[in-house]
Amino acid sequence: MxxxxxxxxxxxxxxxxxxxxxxxxxxxxxxxxxxxxxxxxxxxxxxxxxxxxxxxxxxxxxxxxxxxxxxxxxxxxxxxxxxxxxxxxxxxxxxxxxxxxxxxxxxxxxxxxxxxxxxxxxxxxxxxxxxxxxxxxxxxxxxxxxxxxxxxxxxxxxxxxxxPVSISYAACQLARKIFQDMSNKSVLLLGGGEMAQLTARHMKKMGVRSLTLMTRDPAKGEPLAAEYEATYAPMSRLDDILSEADMVVCSTGAETYLLTVPIMESAMERRGYRPLFLIDIAVPRNIDPEISRLSNTFLYNIDDLRSVVLSNQKxxxxxxxxxxxxxxxxxxxxEKWRAERSAVPLIQALRQHTEEIRLAELDRFSRTLDTLPDEARKQVLLLTQSLMNKMLHPTYQTLRNSSNIDEAWEWITRCYGLPPEILSRNGSHEDTSPKEREGKSVLDSPLSDLPLPGEQTC
Amino acid sequence: MTISPLELLLLEMASGFYLGAFILYLSEILLSRPPRIPWAPVTAGVGGVLFQSLAIFIRFGFQGHVALLSLREVLSFFSWSLVLTFLYLEHQKKVRILGLFIFGIAFFSTLMVIGISFRAPVLSSGAPIGLLLSIHTLLIDLGLASAALAFMVSVLYLVLDHFLRRKIFNRFFARIPSLETLDQLNNNFSGIGFVFLTAGLFFAMIWSLEKFGRTLPLASQGRLAFIGAILVWLLYAMTVLVRRNRRFRGKQAAYLSISGFLVFAATMLVLAFFSKGSHFIL
The missing domain is CATH 3.30.460.30 (Glutamyl-tRNA reductase, N-terminal domain)
Incomplete structure (x- = not known):
């Protein structure tokens, strides 16, 4: 087994x-x-x-x-x-x-x-x-x-x-709740923190139209922008870019708010009050929380995103x-497949054993059978075969559906008196070793293809 | 004149299918996981709309004209056009959540249609129903259906906006399409509704001119209908025009569409209950 x-x-x-x-x-x-x-x-x-x-x-x-x-x-x-x-x-x-x-x-x-x-x-x-x-x-x-x-x-x-259960991915999924099509959206990354980079990577995957990276230090920002195929812009252009961006990801080390209500009010007016998604993952925060009161602006800070992740995890x-x-x-x-497969050698052993008995019995009556006309003798042979198959068919079915093949093996051996040599001839288990298999083994065939006698006549 | 048994049977079948679609959409939201047979509710909806189409066809054939002159006809055509529009929308934009509301409304509308005792349409003039009047009723009903759709997407917009601001992430949140999609749909349905309403009123005025020699009705019931129609039209004109102002995007536009539909529906109900047969009858 x-x-x-x-x-x-x-x-x-x-x-x-x-x-x-x-x-x-x-x-x-x-x-x-x-x-x-x-x-x-x-x-x-x-x-x-x-x-x-x-x-x-x-x-x-x-x-x-x-x-x-x-x-x-x-x-x-x-x-x-x-x-x-x-x-x-x-x-x-x-x-x-x-x-x-x-x-x-x-x-x-x-x-x-x-x-x-x-x-x-x-x-x-x-x-x-x-x-x-x-x-x-x-x-x-x-x-x-x-x-x-x-x-x-x-x-x-x-x-x-x-x-989504990562903060950066959760931010991207939230963006999908605001915007229908990301391919015509532009993203502004304020600062080049690790989380912002991760978010940028997700945004790229989502197919945003453009990414703009803004840092205080161009020496840091420009290579990072090149890495994410983003455009680098200096902080002095914040007002211009805010009026074009659809999403802003803030993760700078600034100690004060970079985006305040007056800045955003003027930006919203210039951008025609199109929805704006603001993600503030900086600690301390870079965006004034009062901004969330403005119409068509949606502000999420790190704790909000964490709560999204926690709720998703639950x-x-x-x-x-x-x-x-x-x-x-x-x-x-x-398990059903395995039980069916495990039953194959036992069914073969049982079939061989009963066939040997049948042939031996026919041999015992050969003198009588020889006196019969050819056609009648053929009929007798068919009759014995058919009887055997019909009687064994329920056993084969039970074996295929058996959940404990070891028990079934023992039971069949006792009931039918299977000699040990017939078991070893058929294999007491299926050899599935790929090392030893040569060509197509009987075990490679689907069970339905195996020539089981019960299936031919019943 | 009573409802024919075949028409009644078809309407019952349609309402059964609509109920089935409603339950399937509801289970999608309650069970939270992706549906095993995603096409099942749409198929139920298609089944319902086919039966209702037959019922409407029989009704028009029975009457000999296509005018919607009773509340049951208005309701039947209204729910039919809602479902048909939704099926197109679902195919185009996959706004599945809308199915819950549409099939809920369609089910109750067809139930009401079955329940309302049918009376023969009577016009105060007793004149035969002309093409102009038929077109007027059909266009106004289509306008009402568009307004109802704008109303529904606006409600969804406000709900999603609320969820996003309050950070509420539940199963319902997960099923609502993006704000941008809802705003766009609201814009489209409001615009279509306005066109239908304007054209419907235009045909009513031509009919009135042809029938009574003047575009403005004289009788008090007619005046009531006229005032209601003008109110609705003004509100819708405002919605369409105000959307051109960039400040009135999203939330503001949603409020306008909601009030537009409420005034529209209220006008229709007032006409149905108080016009005493001068307009359409119960």
């Missing part, structure tokens, strides 16, 4: 000091996958390494690798970690729990910022590396497909990814309940 095991270390179980040492750099991930795939019991494996997590998923036959297997592997592939006890930071999950965890990771439900989209891409990248290293077989392939599909469903069926957490339900549905689908 195939065993799925997952072990890992993430931002919830280990501090950054451990995570930064345990993470695999991109260039060494392939060799780590190769090393893992070389382990004796491992049939298939996946290694996921990001700044927040390192996870190892293995497919083995009959036995789950112990947690020590994973800590040993991590220690061996990270010599600097030998002195660090990894076991307390390691989580260890098996079978459907392991699959559910990977699905949740892929759907960004286990991320530091729930709903962030990067993790799905990182899982895809890791899978690609493992595929190139030939450590992916039918099981991992199925797990990966379903993980991506559940991530897609979570994104499309819940609002988890629709609510909404996202609410959405995780629905998202986890989607993941559970996908896990159930995978």
């Amino acid at each position: 195939i065993k799925i095991t997952l072990a890992g270390v993430n931002h919830k179980t280990a501090p950054v000091e451990i995570r930064e040492r345990i993470a695999y750099p991109k260039e060494s991930l392939s060799s780590a996958v190769q090393a893992l795939a070389r382990q004796d019991s491992v049939l298939e494996c996946l290694l996921l390494s990001t700044c927040n997590r390192v996870e190892i998923l293995t497919i083995t036959s009959n036995i789950h690798p112990s947690p020590d297997f994973f800590t040993d592997f991590l220690s061996k592939t990270h010599p600097a970690l030998t002195s660090v006890p990894l076991r307390p930071h390691l989580y260890y999950k098996t079978d459907s729990e392991a699959v559910e965890h990977l699905f949740q990771v892929t759907a960004s439900l286990d991320s530091m910022v729930v709903g962030e989209p990067q993790i799905t891409g990182q899982v895809k990248e890791s899978f690609e590396i493992c595929r190139k290293e030939n450590s992916v077989g039918p099981y991992l392939n199925q797990i990966f497909q379903r993980a991506v599909s559940s991530a897609k469903r979570v994104r499309s069926e819940t609002a988890i990814s629709h609510l 909404e996202r957490e609410m959405e995780t309940f629905a998202a986890k339900e989607i993941v559970r549905q996908e896990v159930a689908q995978f």
